[in-house]
Amino acid sequence: MRARPRAGLQCGDANLSCPDPEVTVNHAVARLRATRLAASSKPYLARGAGPGRCPECRLVACACAWRPSRTVDVGMCLIMGDIEALKPTNTGWLVADVVPDTFAFGWARTAVDPALLALLADPQWQPYVVFPAEFAQPQRVVTAPVPTPGRRPLFVLLDGTWSEARKMFRKSPYLDALPVLSLHPEQASTYRLRRSVHGHHLCTAEVAAACLALAGDVAAAQVLADWFEVFSAHYLATRRGLPLDTGSAAHQRLLGLGGAEGR
Numbered sequence: 635m636r637a638r639p640r641a642g643l644q645c646g647d648a649n650l651s652c653p654d655p656e657v658t659v660n661h662a663v664a665r666l667r668a669t670r671l672a673a674s675s676k677p678y679l680a681r682g683a684g685p686g687r688c689p690e691c692r693l694v695a696c697a698c699a700w701r702p703s704r705t706v707d708v709g710m711c712l713i714m715g716d717i718e719a720l721k722p723t724n725t726g727w728l729v730a731d732v733v734p735d736t737f738a739f740g741w742a743r744t745a746v747d748p749a750l751l752a753l754l755a756d757p758q759w760q761p762y763v764v765f766p767a768e769f770a771q772p773q774r775v776v777t778a779p780v781p782t783p784g785r786r787p788l789f790v791l792l793d794g795t796w797s798e799a800r801k802m803f804r805k806s807p808y809l810d811a812l813p814v815l816s817l818h819p820e821q822a823s824t825y826r827l828r829r830s831v832h833g834h835h836l837c838t839a840e841v842a843a844a845c846l847a848l849a850g851d852v853a854a855a856q857v858l859a860d861w862f863e864v865f866s867a868h869y870l871a872t873r874r875g876l877p878l879d880t881g882s883a884a885h886q887r888l889l890g891l892g893g894a895e896g897r
């Protein structure tokens with residue numbers, strides 16, 4: 635695990651600026667975002683997608699000093715709605731920050747990336763589609779990953795709006811044979827980045843954190859929850875002018891993970 639305080643970074647207000655303009659993030663969601671941007675015939679103009687953002691954490695109030703990385707045994711497979719990777723509020727990016735084996739694919743109703751099919755068929759992985767039980771046949775539903783010798787859990791997360799996710803679940807035949815992991819979150823979502831999200835719908839980072847905990851990596855689950863909380867605080871500090879407390883418990887825990895690479 636590393637935390638990366640940077641020389642010259644002034645913390646404590648909403649005007650943190652990233653001192654390093656070079657993009658070094660090269661995880662699956664960053665690559666999918668770059669691919670999706672290159673395919674656009676016009677610029678993406680969603681609210682809050684304007685200039686002045688750090689290219690690595692996508693925030694105006696840069697949070698890179700708190701961005702963790704760690705070794706995690708499970709994998710995450712994000713299947714993303716059309717413009718999801720472009721949204722500055724997308725939290726699949728945070729999952730990829732924390733879980734090295736994160737894969738990301740764009741979803742289309744009429745086509746599927748062969749690399750996604752190859753990943754789902756790879757014997758080193760035991761894939762689970764994470765989705766509410768009420769939408770699946772009962773015999774497919776599990777409530778926790780089942781340990782399988784030689785295979786690591788691969789959580790397939792449908793990353794988009796709720797209506798997009800339902801469509802992906804219904805209209806992706808390559809998912810039909812997979813077990814469905816149904817979560818029973820004890821806490822309501824703390825996702826405050828999009829007004830349309832209801833309290834009982836967890837965002838992608840929250841779902842991934844719950845999966846990490848179910849797979850037995852409670853420490854990684856806490857790191858992801860903290861990183862999501864820090865990201866949200868920095869985002870809202872700029873978006874809604876809320877005070878930014880960089881001494882919060884989540885900030886402190888991420889800094890307290892130490893400076894060693896790869897922990």
Ligand SMILES: [Zn+2]
Binds near residue numbers: 689692
């Ligand atoms: Zn940043």
